[in-house]
Amino acid sequence: KNQVEQSPQSLIILEGKNCTLQCNYTVSPFSNLRWYKQDTGRGPVSLTIMTFSENTKSNGRYTATLDADTKQSSLHITASQLSDSASYICVVSDRGSTLGRLYFGRGTQLTVWP
Amino acid sequence: EADIYQTPRYLVIGTGKKITLECSQTMGHDKMYWYQQDPGMELHLIHYSYGVNSTEKGDLSSESTVSRIRTEHFPLTLESARPSHTSQYLCASSNPQGHYGYTFGSGTRLTVV
Numbered sequence: 001k002n003q004v005e006q007s008p009q010s011l012i013i014l015e016g017k018n019c020t021l022q023c024n025y026t027v028s029p030f031s032n033l034r035w036y037k038q039d040t041g042r043g044p045v046s047l048t049i050m051t052f053s054e055n056t057k058s059n060g061r062y063t064a065t066l067d068a069d070t071k072q073s074s075l076h077i078t079a080s081q082l083s084d085s086a087s088y089i090c091v092v093s094d095r096g097s098t099l100g101r102l103y104f105g106r107g108t109q110l111t112v113w114p
Numbered sequence: 115e116a117d118i119y120q121t122p123r124y125l126v127i128g129t130g131k132k133i134t135l136e137c138s139q140t141m142g143h144d145k146m147y148w149y150q151q152d153p154g155m156e157l158h159l160i161h162y163s164y165g166v167n168s169t170e171k172g173d174l175s176s177e178s179t180v181s182r183i184r185t186e187h188f189p190l191t192l193e194s195a196r197p198s199h200t201s202q203y204l205c206a207s208s209n210p211q212g213h214y215g216y217t218f219g220s221g222t223r224l225t226v227v
């Protein structure tokens with residue numbers, strides 16, 4: 001069964017600190033993995049997208065890694081800011097259909113305190 | 115600026131009412147999607163469309179219906195709203211390959227009382 005599991009479910013950190021969010025998946029055949037940021041009551045906004053051949057990608061203070069062999073990904077946030085408080089969702093796409101089926105994790109709820 | 119728009123952002127409506135959630139995109143994407151998301155839960159695909167006059171049901175059974183008369187417009191309709199329909203509804207669109215350029219709208223938070 002194709003699944004995407006994220007950990008931790010929630011995380012509280014102090015402003016300025018770094019943190020790492022985890023994503024494990026069983027989706028096959030794998031096409032790409034995306035990390036989205038979703039503010040409360042808003043739609044998800046794409047942070048990074050990685051294909052099978054990419055093992056790291058950065059977007060400002062966000063750095064995603066991908067290990068396609070172990071089917072694991074992480075999202076590292078550097079020097080956190082209050083505006084980083086949001087849900088971070090890992091999404092994996094398969095290449096077994098023309099739809100480009102997406103599999104969503106439940107997200108990690110990050111809270112940044114001043 | 116190319117984008118995807120959803121209206122209304124919030125809607126509180128009584129049981130039994132008919133409602134239509136609007137979704138429009140200006141990116142010329144052929145593929146469009148509707149997702150349902152409850153708090154703290156993952157997104158579930160309820161409808162999708164490959165293009166004009168093409169609509170399919172997604173993984174999560176939904177009493178809503180959709181139509182695709184124009185490429186840029188993908189409205190979702192509930193003929194008779196019930197409290198169980200209370201949720202956030204997210205519209206998305208993607209480029210022809212379906213893997214990149216996947217963009218979400220801001221969502222409609224629906225509450226049925």
